[in-house]
Amino acid sequence: xxxxxxxxxxxxxxxxxxxxxxxxxxxxxxxxxxxxxxxxxxxxxxxxxxxxxxxxxxxxxxxxxxxxxxxxxxxxxxxxxxxxxxxxxxxxxxxxxxxxxxxxxxxxxxxxxxxxxxxxxxxxxxxxxxxxxxxxxxxxxxxxxxxxxxxxxxxxxxxxxxxxxxxxxxxxxxxxxxxxxxxxxxxxxxxxxxxxxxxxxxxxxxxxxxxxxxxxxxx
Numbered sequence: 001x002x003x004x005x006x007x008x009x010x011x012x013x014x015x016x017x018x019x020x021x022x023x024x025x026x027x028x029x030x031x032x033x034x035x036x037x038x039x040x041x042x043x044x045x046x047x048x049x050x051x052x053x054x055x056x057x058x059x060x061x062x063x064x065x066x067x068x069x070x071x072x073x074x075x076x077x078x079x080x081x082x083x084x085x086x087x088x089x090x091x092x093x094x095x096x097x098x099x100x101x102x103x104x105x106x107x108x109x110x111x112x113x114x115x116x117x118x119x120x121x122x123x124x125x126x127x128x129x130x131x132x133x134x135x136x137x138x139x140x141x142x143x144x145x146x147x148x149x150x151x152x153x154x155x156x157x158x159x160x161x162x163x164x165x166x167x168x169x170x171x172x173x174x175x176x177x178x179x180x181x182x183x184x185x186x187x188x189x190x191x192x193x194x195x196x197x198x199x200x201x202x203x204x205x206x207x208x209x210x211x212x213x214x215x216x217x218x219x
Contacts, residue, residue, distance in 0.1 A: 001050050002064050008042050009034060009072060021071075028105055029071040039072055043079045057084045059095050066099055074103060078111050085115060090124040093117070093131055097143070104142040106177060113146040114153055121150055128162070136166040141177060144170055148181040155192045163189065164200055171206050182206065183213020190217045 009032055018033030025031075034042065047053050052061070065077035077099075081088075088096075096116045100109055121127050136147035147166050151158045167182050190197040198218050201211055 001052060002061065004050055005046050005065075005073075005076060006068075008046055009070075009076075012038060012042060025071065025105065025107065029103070030069050032070045032072045034072050036075075039075060040079070043076060046076075047083075052080070053083055057087055057092075059092065062095065062099070066102060071107075074108050078108065078115075081112075081116055085119045088116060088120050090120060090127050093120050093124075093127055096120070097131070097135075100142050100146055101140060106145075109142045109145060110149060113149040117146055117150040118153055122154070122157070136169055141175060144173075145177055145181045148178070148185050152185060152188050158189055158192065160189065160193065160196055164204075167200075167206075167210075168204065171204070171210070176209070179207040179209040180213065182210040186210065186214030187216050190214065194218050 012032070012034050014033035016033065017035060018031040021031040021033060021035070022029065052058070062077045062081060065073045065080070068074075096112055100112050117132070121132065132147050132150060135143035138144060148163075148170065151163055163185060167185070170178050171182060173179065186197050186201065194217065197214060201214055201218075206214070
């Protein structure tokens with residue numbers, strides 16, 4: 001099955017387009033040169049021809065894509081995961097944790113956090129205490145970013161005490177990706193509860209980047 005996708009991607013490889021894509025990602029990864037609209041069209045073709053969406057969720061397919069060198073294969077894995085969000089249960093959280101820690105950068109981590117982890121935790125809130133709590137208080141940069149961002153799309157269902165606690169735990173970190181995550185999480189939640197976010201920002205010593213990002217929608 002994976003060979004069908006490899007063949008589709010290889011037929012559309014474009015070395016010229018790959019160069020600016022690699023530069024944009026700080027040359028952390030190699031690219032095939034397949035931009036997002038084209039990749040989505042190829043994935044639609046792949047889903048139709050393979051019939052993979054009519055089968056059970058296949059973790060091995062995800063990890064096989066994740067092990068491929070070019071970044072588009074990780075994006076393909078996330079396209080596949082997104083089609084199964086409603087079926088992802090707590091048993092798959094270790095898989096998502098593995099993906100977050102393997103070949104990590106914001107382009108994969110943020111989607112895994114806000115979609116896969118967010119979906120699993122919404123249906124199985126016990127995983128917050130069992131796993132996500134440890135991420136927020138741990139040493140792994142991208143797991144801590146995930147803990148801050150997993151409620152990103154929760155809106156009125158956001159556990160604000162949890163969100164604020166995870167932010168307080170990480171607010172002294174000098175890492176750009178943590179400070180940016182704090183600001184992003186606050187900005188998104190401010191669309192639902194601006195007064196709460198305003199009060200939190202005013203009463204908490206936060207990095208200037210986090211404040212600037214978190215205050216964008218607060219008058």
